[in-house]
Amino acid sequence: xxxIESVTKRYxxxxxxxxxxxxxxxxxxITVLVGPSGCGKTTTLxxxxxxIEPSGGRxxxxxxxxxxxxxxxxxxxxxxxxxxxxxxxxxxxxxxIATVPRMLGWDRSRARERARxxxxxxxxxxxxxxxxxxxxxxxxxxxxxxxxxxxxDPPVLLMDEPFSAVDPIVRKGLQAELLRIxxxxxKTIVFVTHxxxxxxxxxxxxxxxxxxxxxxxxxxxxxxxSSPADAFVEDFLGTDRGIRRLSFxxxxxxxxxxxxxxxxDADAAQIAERTLPxxxxxxxxxAEGKPLGWAKAEELAAQAADSTGEQPADSTGEQAPDSADGQAPDSADAQAAGSTDAQAADSADAPAAESAExxxxxxxxxxxxxxxxxxxxxxxxxxxxxxxxxxDCAVLSPTGWAVAVDGTGKAVGxxxxxxxxxxxxxxxxxxxxxxxxxxxxAGEPVKALx
Amino acid sequence: MNLLHFLNxxxxxxxxxxxxxxxxxxxxxxxxxxxxxxxxxxxIGLPLGLFTGHTGxxxxxxxxxxxxxxxxxxxxxxxxxxxWLGQLGTTPAMVPLVALAVAPILVTAHEAIRNVDxxxxxxxxxMGMTSLSVLFxxxxxxxxxxxxxxxxSAAIQVVSTATIAAYISLxxxxxxxxxxxxxxxxxxxxxxxxxxxxxxxxxxxxxWAVGRLVVSPGVRRRx
Numbered sequence: 001x002x003x004i005e006s007v008t009k010r011y012x013x014x015x016x017x018x019x020x021x022x023x024x025x026x027x028x029x030i031t032v033l034v035g036p037s038g039c040g041k042t043t044t045l046x047x048x049x050x051x052i053e054p055s056g057g058r059x060x061x062x063x064x065x066x067x068x069x070x071x072x073x074x075x076x077x078x079x080x081x082x083x084x085x086x087x088x089x090x091x092x093x094x095x096x097i098a099t100v101p102r103m104l105g106w107d108r109s110r111a112r113e114r115a116r117x118x119x120x121x122x123x124x125x126x127x128x129x130x131x132x133x134x135x136x137x138x139x140x141x142x143x144x145x146x147x148x149x150x151x152x153d154p155p156v157l158l159m160d161e162p163f164s165a166v167d168p169i170v171r172k173g174l175q176a177e178l179l180r181i182x183x184x185x186x187k188t189i190v191f192v193t194h195x196x197x198x199x200x201x202x203x204x205x206x207x208x209x210x211x212x213x214x215x216x217x218x219x220x221x222x223x224x225x226s227s228p229a230d231a232f233v234e235d236f237l238g239t240d241r242g243i244r245r246l247s248f249x250x251x252x253x254x255x256x257x258x259x260x261x262x263x264x265d266a267d268a269a270q271i272a273e274r275t276l277p278x279x280x281x282x283x284x285x286x287a288e289g290k291p292l293g294w295a296k297a298e299e300l301a302a303q304a305a306d307s308t309g310e311q312p313a314d315s316t317g318e319q320a321p322d323s324a325d326g327q328a329p330d331s332a333d334a335q336a337a338g339s340t341d342a343q344a345a346d347s348a349d350a351p352a353a354e355s356a357e358x359x360x361x362x363x364x365x366x367x368x369x370x371x372x373x374x375x376x377x378x379x380x381x382x383x384x385x386x387x388x389x390x391x392d393c394a395v396l397s398p399t400g401w402a403v404a405v406d407g408t409g410k411a412v413g414x415x416x417x418x419x420x421x422x423x424x425x426x427x428x429x430x431x432x433x434x435x436x437x438x439x440x441x442a443g444e445p446v447k448a449l450x
Numbered sequence: 451m452n453l454l455h456f457l458n459x460x461x462x463x464x465x466x467x468x469x470x471x472x473x474x475x476x477x478x479x480x481x482x483x484x485x486x487x488x489x490x491x492x493x494i495g496l497p498l499g500l501f502t503g504h505t506g507x508x509x510x511x512x513x514x515x516x517x518x519x520x521x522x523x524x525x526x527x528x529x530x531x532x533x534w535l536g537q538l539g540t541t542p543a544m545v546p547l548v549a550l551a552v553a554p555i556l557v558t559a560h561e562a563i564r565n566v567d568x569x570x571x572x573x574x575x576x577m578g579m580t581s582l583s584v585l586f587x588x589x590x591x592x593x594x595x596x597x598x599x600x601x602x603s604a605a606i607q608v609v610s611t612a613t614i615a616a617y618i619s620l621x622x623x624x625x626x627x628x629x630x631x632x633x634x635x636x637x638x639x640x641x642x643x644x645x646x647x648x649x650x651x652x653x654x655x656x657x658w659a660v661g662r663l664v665v666s667p668g669v670r671r672r673x
Contacts, residue, residue, distance in 0.1 A: 072579070084569045086573030088587075090591035090592055132668030145573075
């Protein structure tokens with residue numbers, strides 16, 4: 001454990017960067033230092049590996065005062081990742097990663113072998129091993145930075161705004177990767193960021209710091225969102241902390257119904273039977289059960305009646321794959337394909353998938369004479385994603401109902417905003433009764449898979 | 451008499467290709483003076499420049515020194531040294547050449563190290579590299595193209611200026627120019643001047659080749 005004990009950093013000109021800070025950083029988890037610029041978060045981090053020496057107080061690593069340890073040995077026992085990766089541009093990727101093992105006296109081939117192993121761990125293609133840093137994208141460089149910090153398998157990892165300089169989509173990927181690596185390795189990570197969303201996403205514990213180097217609150221993210229210590233923390237968290245806190249509640253217990261779901265070839269009887277009194281829409285799925293979009297129940301019924309009463313050749317739309325009119329089946333196919341692609345990409349990259357899906361829905365209009373399909377928005381993965389995702393789906397959906405899918409993208413049910421609201425109240429009540437235990441059995445897994 | 455005619459008569463004269471006053475012998479002398487002066491200047495300038503650049507100290511004193519060194523007239527210094535030291539082998543000629551070369555080597559080494567991207571340096575320190583390792587394993591390889599550039603311009607200046615050694619009865623290509631002027635054999639003057647210019651170009655090419663050889667592709671491609 002890293003224990004920061006009444007540490008103060010005062011510069012010769014009188015500026016106080018960190019003021020009497022005391023913090024216990026737990027082992028094997030991610031502790032995030034977050035705050036506005038000038039709050040002393042980076043100074044605090046840099047005092048842990050003695051890049052900056054405190055002017056008062058002390059820092060203990062596993063009970064030993066770090067000021068008593070040789071500085072190079074101390075730093076070699078801690079991985080260090082900085083904002084722009086700080087790669088050595090004259091060394092190949094594999095040699096960059098092998099730096100610390102080489103310093104520790106490993107022979108070259110063993111160090112390189114270890115470096116290649118780490119490239120795989122952080123999701124870098126082995127073909128990049130012999131490249132130079134300038135040949136890599138910013139996101140790839142940052143992965144190399146993380147691999148380099150992990151190379152000698154240090155128990156502690158210090159990360160100073162590592163993902164601040166990459167674009168939001170790459171950042172999201174790097175954050176997910178860090179959570180995945182952490183789930184495998186269980187390092188003690190101290191992570192500095194100015195981004196409260198990043199802090200909530202990554203941190204097991206979050207230390208919110210305010211200007212002048214004071215600790216405003218030290219708490220797990222869920223607690224931070226539900227009960228901020230003061231007006232500063234509340235203001236720093238922003239206006240939608242209630243919504244964001246829903247990320248910590250699993251969608252597993254949510255009531256979903258399969259009643260208003262029909263396949264594209266449903267007949268009039270099925271349509272009538274499945275229409276709910278409170279929902280004038282039906283979710284249309286393809287033959288495999290993947291959602292295509294919402295249709296007005298009455299239009300769908302009228303259309304089903306049409307197609308049963310007339311020759312298949314005269315009917316249009318999804319009901320007639322062998323139709324003489326070539327346009328209609330094509331566009332139905334296109335819509336199904338677009339939807340499937342979006343789901344496949346979904347797990348990797350939600351916003352991209354979402355937009356891809358929207359464009360797919362806009363691009364392929366419903367068949368001319370068939371009931372027009374409304375886009376179903378981004379479905380949520382039932383049980384794996386949080387109540388926040390479910391609520392977001394419901395809010396985005398034109399019908400006000402969210403679509404739940406399983407891991408393969410097949411619809412497993414739909415649920416209304418009201419049902420989700422009930423589930424939220426229930427989750428809050430359960431959390432209030434047992435404040436220490438995460439909701440259900442899925443507190444951390446929900447976090448890790450977001 | 452045109453230029454080509456001068457060149458032709460100088461380079462086709464068999465007497466100019468052997469003996470003490472032959473081109474090969476003068477070339478060896480010229481290269482020897484230049485190389486010794488450059489080596490001494492590098493031995494002074496490089497460590498000082500690397501150290502001040504690495505620590506960030508002494509930049510002010512350095513630029514004052516460099517300006518002073520540039521203002522020194524090489525020829526005046528040569529005469530002064532000869533009067534002061536007498537005909538002490540090559541020493542009176544070495545002093546102005548070294549003084550000429552130290553400034554560009556020292557100043558570019560200092561600036562090259564100082565301008566290395568601070569991020570990798572911070573990362574290297576944070577990983578537990580010693581100060582010397584940071585200098586030689588992180589800063590120097592990245593600063594190398596600029597440092598070589600400083601050495602190259604020093605070398606070219608030294609090669610051109612080494613002609614003055616002939617004024618104090620030393621050899622080198624300067625002999626042709628000085629003797630030619632004295633004897634009014636202009637073919638010799640032009641020939642000597644062309645040889646000096648050619649040697650300066652060869653020096654440039656040499657540094658380019660060294661750069662290709664010692665600078666990492668990861669650094670070279672960036673510029």
